[in-house]
Amino acid sequence: MIRPARNHPAWWAFLVHRLSGVALALFLPAHFLVLGTALEGGARLERFLRWTDQPGVVAGEWGLVILLAAHLAGGLRLLALEFLPWRDWQKTLAALAAGFALLAGLAFALAR
Amino acid sequence: MSPRRAELLLWAVQRATAVLLAFFVLVHLATMIYAVHAGLSAAAILARTHSSLLWPAFYGFFAVAAATHGAIGLRTVAAEWLHWRGRGADIGMAAIGLVLAAAGLRAVAAVSF
Numbered sequence: 636m637i638r639p640a641r642n643h644p645a646w647w648a649f650l651v652h653r654l655s656g657v658a659l660a661l662f663l664p665a666h667f668l669v670l671g672t673a674l675e676g677g678a679r680l681e682r683f684l685r686w687t688d689q690p691g692v693v694a695g696e697w698g699l700v701i702l703l704a705a706h707l708a709g710g711l712r713l714l715a716l717e718f719l720p721w722r723d724w725q726k727t728l729a730a731l732a733a734g735f736a737l738l739a740g741l742a743f744a745l746a747r
Numbered sequence: 748m749s750p751r752r753a754e755l756l757l758w759a760v761q762r763a764t765a766v767l768l769a770f771f772v773l774v775h776l777a778t779m780i781y782a783v784h785a786g787l788s789a790a791a792i793l794a795r796t797h798s799s800l801l802w803p804a805f806y807g808f809f810a811v812a813a814a815t816h817g818a819i820g821l822r823t824v825a826a827e828w829l830h831w832r833g834r835g836a837d838i839g840m841a842a843i844g845l846v847l848a849a850a851g852l853r854a855v856a857a858v859s860f
Contacts (some may be wrong), residue, residue: 642797657824660817663847667810670854673793678857681789710765717762740748742780 652709655702662699667674680693697740704739757819764816773810796858803859810851820846 670677687696712728748756785791796802822840825831831839 653799653821653824656817656820658813660821662811664850666751667847667850667854671850673773674853675858677789677793684787684789687787703772703800704776707776711769714762714765714769739776739780743776743783 638663644729646710647727648709648725648732651705651732652713655706655709657701659706697743700743701736701740705732705736708735757822761816761819763822764812764819766807767812768816771805771812775809793858806855806859810855811848813850814844814847817847836846841843844860 669680669683672683686692709732712725714733715728716725769782782791818840821843825836825839827844840859
């Protein structure tokens with residue numbers, strides 16, 4: 636059960652920022668390893684890219700794009716809170732962060 | 748360097764890389780959406796990254812900034828959620844950062860040259 640003290644937008648924004656950051660840090664080595672396969676020529680990278688055409692993998696990519704956009708927006712929110720005198724704007728910034736993440740994910744999904 | 752000064756330096760590096768990454772990630776997101784819309788293929792990726800030295804420069808700085816930012820971030824998470832602090836955590840963070848940066852630069856070299 637979520638404690639009442641934590642059930643507010645700023646805490647959720649913190650949690651999303653932290654979890655998306657950890658997830659992206661875990662994904663990064665795999666991303667680099669896959670791109671590194673191009674050292675052996677484009678054929679192996681091409682085979683991997685065709686593997687990513689599967690619906691389940693595309694859904695995973697969509698999730699990663701949302702995580703990246705959410706971490707970016709949450710990071711911008713944090714920078715604004717730390718370096719700009721905007722304390723009262725926390726809720727607005729959190730809402731903008733969520734909106735941006737959703738928009739980026741949607742754009743990716745539509746493009747794919 | 749005193750522990751307090753080291754913490755301050757890590758905090759500043761985390762924020763500085765965050766500002767750089769905000770720009771890098773926006774460009775990366777836009778490029779990704781354009782790339783998948785145009786049809787994702789190894790040939791298309793390699794044609795783009797071979798087209799200008801600006802791409803390897805961009806992705807090289809991006810990879811090093813992401814590795815640095817990620818390692819410092821994981822150190823904070825390890826301290827706050829796992830209570831893993833001190834020299835072991837610092838060495839772990841440095842190792843993660845170096846391995847990530849090396850893997851990132853290898854990937855940039857692989858798709859650029």
